Amino acid sequence: MAWVTVKDALAGKYAEGTTITAKGWVRTRRDSKAGISFIQLNDGSCMGNLQIVAPATLSNYASEIQHLTSGCAIEADGVLVRSQGQGQAFEIQASAVRIVGLVDDPETYPIQPKAHSYEFLREVAHLRPRTNTFGAVTRVRHAIKQSIHRFLDSQGFCWVNTPIITASDCEGAGQLFRVSTLDLMNLPRTDSGKIDFSQDFFGKEAYLTVSGQLAVEAYCLALSKVYTFGPTFRAENSNTPRHLAEFWMIEPEIAFGDLNDDASLAEALLKAVFKDVLDRCAEDLRFFDERVQKGVIARLEQMVGSEFARIDYGDAVIALQNANKVFEFPVHWGADLQTEHERYLTEEYVGRPVVVMNYPEQIKAFYMRLNDDGKTVAAMDVLAPGIGEIIGGSQREERIDRLDARMVQFGLEPHAYEWYRDFRRYGSVPHAGFGLGFERLVAYVTGMANIRDVIPYPRTPGNAAF
């Protein structure tokens, strides 16, 4: 007897009358005195459940089947038939239903056939994948990740795995998580009383990476088109629906490219992903559209079909100053854009995704390329309606004298960056890249409001359960 997935059985992949076996977890059981129990079986292969029709003539009907509750694991053998009822095309007329794993105490099983709050489900993050919502999130997350790899591969990019542990404390923004094997109760000290990190595992201070960008730039200046895609860590005490302490980031880097090439790549990547997900995850997206956030499908379709707007930072400031709208924070040239400004630009001023380019040099990172005006750097943010900043990127400073000057300006010691300066000394070329927050992308596609609900086990300040 062939074991088939619920997805294939519901899709009509097998002929009527085929004898099959389905395996999964019970969502609900309904009994009829006619001598039939209806079991909704889900195996995570798709949103839908397979209806198992279990007749009272089965030997374990009264002893086991009538005691099945939500969450029980079973195997069902039977013939695939057209359903007499509404709601499903096919069902299994069961010849045997075997209990694989019972729910010990049904009253305390957290996942009930009803709506739960996301807050509650976070407390049972190990069981929430059994809900419709988290099953769909998990499938869509997977599809997006595959789509990103497919798109970049098709464009000739090479996936480079940059380190997760880094001993260079110079990756730029963000508070770092320390990595150490020193005994915290008995720290070795130097003569001057400081902690002696020469005795630590790596012989120096080490941290979890906040970005693979610096490391991937080196590979870019050899393989031309590269990207990193891996976990990154920020020890910031941010408590918002858009931040995680551990999240995944996609960071492409292109050689012989400038900021416009960078923006074009960002736009093409986002469109390719959205198109792919619309094609491959139609059922799950319909669920999100109906139950999670109205209009997510239309939003994705619109993104695929429209050109992203591009606007210079200076023009954006003028647009904000001329806006018939009162902002909490006033806008002036030289100030960083606040969330309210970004949302106005993308949602009201242009009404679609917008790339803001060429920011004042004082408010951006040291590695960003100084423009000819001497006042701005070749940095960009991609802003999307409903979420705000989804991508941040820049053309990198490839001229070593300018790079050194900016390091000094930011209070950095160029000698600490010798390896990063090396590839400016040996065959340097213009290059650019960006960072795309993977979970923010998943949240945008699914319409899920809190980023903690688009990653299996969210890590946030004060929370690393599971």
Next chain:
RNA sequence: UCCCAGAUAGCUCAGCGGUAGAGCAAGUGACUGUUAAUCACUGGGUCGCAGGUUCGAUCCCUGCUCUGGGAGCCA
């Protein structure tokens, strides 16, 4: 980290200065194929923690913890 709100049954919530309620879930029974079925009955709570006010606190006050929303930082 700052501002605001909240914490009552397994879950979602109502309640009120006089000692606790509903719906769903669970258990039992009824029901000729059901669609988060329906109907009846049953069990289930140190009302977040610690103090204070009061004859009496789940309710009022203070502190703490945790959760959510907004802001900052950013992806």
